Amino acid sequence: MTAASPTTVEEPDAEPAPGPARTPPARDRGAARRVRRHRWDVRWSPYAFVAPFFLFFSAFGLFPLLWTGWASLHRLELTDMNRPEWAGARNYLRLLHDEFFWNALGNTFTIGVLSTVPQLLMALALAHLLHQRLRAATFWRVALLTPYATSVAAATLVFVLLYGRDYGLVNWVLGLAGVDPVDWQNGTWSSRLAVSSIVVWRWTGYNALIYLAAMQAIPDELYESAALDGASRVRQFAHVTVPSLRPTILFTVVVSTIGATQLFGEPLLFGGAAGQKGGASHQFQTLGLYLYEQGWFGFHLGRASAVAWAMFLILLLVAAVGGLLARLLRTDH
Amino acid sequence: MPAPVTPTPAGGRPRTGPFGYTALGLFTALSVLPLVWTAVAASHDNTRLAHTPPPLRFGGNLAHNLGIAWSDANLGLALLNTTLVAGSVALGTVLFCTLAGFAFAKLRFRGRNALLAVVIGTMMVPPQLSVVPLFMVVAELGWTDRLPTVVLPTLVSAFGVFFMRQYLVEALPTELIEAARIDGANSLRVVRHVVLPVARPAMAVLGMLSFVQSWNDFFWPVIALTQDNPTVQVALTGLGRGYVPDQAVVMAGALLGTLPLLLVLALFGRHIVGGIMRGAVKG
Numbered sequence: 075m076t077a078a079s080p081t082t083v084e085e086p087d088a089e090p091a092p093g094p095a096r097t098p099p100a101r102d103r104g105a106a107r108r109v110r111r112h113r114w115d116v117r118w119s120p121y122a123f124v125a126p127f128f129l130f131f132s133a134f135g136l137f138p139l140l141w142t143g144w145a146s147l148h149r150l151e152l153t154d155m156n157r158p159e160w161a162g163a164r165n166y167l168r169l170l171h172d173e174f175f176w177n178a179l180g181n182t183f184t185i186g187v188l189s190t191v192p193q194l195l196m197a198l199a200l201a202h203l204l205h206q207r208l209r210a211a212t213f214w215r216v217a218l219l220t221p222y223a224t225s226v227a228a229a230t231l232v233f234v235l236l237y238g239r240d241y242g243l244v245n246w247v248l249g250l251a252g253v254d255p256v257d258w259q260n261g262t263w264s265s266r267l268a269v270s271s272i273v274v275w276r277w278t279g280y281n282a283l284i285y286l287a288a289m290q291a292i293p294d295e296l297y298e299s300a301a302l303d304g305a306s307r308v309r310q311f312a313h314v315t316v317p318s319l320r321p322t323i324l325f326t327v328v329v330s331t332i333g334a335t336q337l338f339g340e341p342l343l344f345g346g347a348a349g350q351k352g353g354a355s356h357q358f359q360t361l362g363l364y365l366y367e368q369g370w371f372g373f374h375l376g377r378a379s380a381v382a383w384a385m386f387l388i389l390l391l392v393a394a395v396g397g398l399l400a401r402l403l404r405t406d407h
Numbered sequence: 408m409p410a411p412v413t414p415t416p417a418g419g420r421p422r423t424g425p426f427g428y429t430a431l432g433l434f435t436a437l438s439v440l441p442l443v444w445t446a447v448a449a450s451h452d453n454t455r456l457a458h459t460p461p462p463l464r465f466g467g468n469l470a471h472n473l474g475i476a477w478s479d480a481n482l483g484l485a486l487l488n489t490t491l492v493a494g495s496v497a498l499g500t501v502l503f504c505t506l507a508g509f510a511f512a513k514l515r516f517r518g519r520n521a522l523l524a525v526v527i528g529t530m531m532v533p534p535q536l537s538v539v540p541l542f543m544v545v546a547e548l549g550w551t552d553r554l555p556t557v558v559l560p561t562l563v564s565a566f567g568v569f570f571m572r573q574y575l576v577e578a579l580p581t582e583l584i585e586a587a588r589i590d591g592a593n594s595l596r597v598v599r600h601v602v603l604p605v606a607r608p609a610m611a612v613l614g615m616l617s618f619v620q621s622w623n624d625f626f627w628p629v630i631a632l633t634q635d636n637p638t639v640q641v642a643l644t645g646l647g648r649g650y651v652p653d654q655a656v657v658m659a660g661a662l663l664g665t666l667p668l669l670l671v672l673a674l675f676g677r678h679i680v681g682g683i684m685r686g687a688v689k690g
Binding site: 209212223232233284335343369383 | 539
């Protein structure tokens with residue numbers, strides 16, 4: 075890519091950026107050409123630098139997004155992809171009348187709450203611990219990041235074994251405490267809890283680091299003056315730390331919610347051979363799995379596209395609510 | 408959950424007490440032990456894993472099971488493929504995001520703020536919205552099982568652009584660019600001789616984060632690739648769906664598929680921690 079390749083962005087005559095372009099016109103032609111080339115370079119190279127991002131996004135983000143929207147309005151079967159038939163809103167209406175769609179929506183929400191809330195609360199506690207003066211600070215931080223480096227697939231395969239009904243480590247430990255074996259695969263709530271725990275395991279340390287970064291940005295004086303006012307450690311945490319962290323907490327809530335809406339790998343692999351169903355009675359089938367089942371097991375790409383757009387609309391809603399909350403928080407201060 | 412701590416007369420942050428270390432130790436154990444147990448389970452055989460109590464000590468089958476996972480579950484090929492894919496994605500992401508991040512941080516151009524808002528807005532688009540069209544294109548072109556199909560869609564990242572911009576806004580003095588321009592450097596030379604040297608630490612961190620993320624990329628690869636030419640995640644999905652019935656081999660596969668990333672974490676953990684924390688502050 076050359077620095078000054080023209081982009082498609084139209085730009086009317088703009089003031090050239092301040093700098094050497096304003097040097098007095100040179101007498102000889104060579105200098106004039108250099109100045110012209112320089113102006114051209116300064117004006118257009120920014121577009122060239124940002125162009126790759128937008129090219130790739132257009133090709134692999136925007137264009138597919140629109141295509142998916144088009145496909146969602148057609149009857150489009152995986153077995154016969156060259157003959158889409160106009161279907162209007164039928165795919166969407168079918169979704170509304172499909173109990174498995176509502177089931178998947180409910181599961182996505184339930185598992186989302188079960189994974190996001192404990193994850194962020196524990197991350198907050200962990201960040202608080204990490205923020206104190208600590209021996210081997212780097213060691214703890216890196217160690218807490220090992221689950222983040224473990225892939226969805228590897229982590230889930232291990233947890234499937236740990237959660238085994240008959241021979242799993244979890245039930246064995248529970249048995250030592252006198253608890254009857256739990257059927258983590260087939261139980262309705264136990265399986266949702268198990269799937270959520272994988273998400274919690276993978277992301278708690280990561281979020282703790284994000285909170286830690288925000289805590290380090292809180293000026294020490296705030297704590298000192300709170301301590302002078304006689305505030306206990308608990309009160310300091312509640313009245314200094316948490317309020318200062320509010321924007322960051324909102325940020326992590328939004329990011330975790332986005333992740334939860336797209337949850338796919340954990341329930342897929344937790345379900346074993348028929349994982350796309352999300353359990354024998356679809357008890358942990360998420361929207362992502364429902365989309366996959368519709369498209370690649372039922373061969374209904376049109377319907378899968380409608381599910382994808384439904385997910386997108388939900389995410390936009392989440393973002394809108396997050397943005398609104400952020401604005402409210404800002405006017406609060 | 409505030410921990411009881413020893414007071415510090417000098418002010419500033421409290422020192423961690425025994426309770427704090429115990430809590431941290433517990434969290435760390437919960438984070439690390441499942442992986443240790445993966446290795447334990449991978450060192451036994453299927454019969455042993457179907458017995459209570461579960462094995463808590465290493466058995467003698469580790470090398471054997473790793474060997475089977477390597478060849479039968481195709482993890483050897485998968486590791487090679489994933490290294491290629493994640494390496495290309497990391498390189499592409501670092502290159503494109505550094506250029507864009509630099510432009511957004513230090514160059515003036517019309518529509519800059521609007522374009523930056525678009526970049527951030529693209530983070531809202533989930534991968535689910537592109538799988539149907541991408542799958543149709545791949546099927547039409549007969550490109551199933553080709554690695555570029557999983558590299559190209561993830562070659563740029565909005566997070567990366569934002570990350571590099573935040574870094575360069577503070578780390579790169581504008582005077583340095585102006586000085587280079589006065590010396591007659593064009594934009595490409597400015598990038599090569601001024602921006603890249605300053606951006607290098609952030610580029611390294613972004614490269615590692617992208618590598619980890621690409622290594623663990625799941626949704627699209629599972630749809631685009633088959634067991635004939637898998638990435639690690641696709642091969643492990645095959646294991647999870649029962650292509651190999653031996654649970655000890657499954658655990659050996661999970662271990663093999665994670666070890667390279669654990670190695671990255673062990674070597675560069677400090678920088679990855681720093682990168683996550685730096686990316687967070689302005690998030």
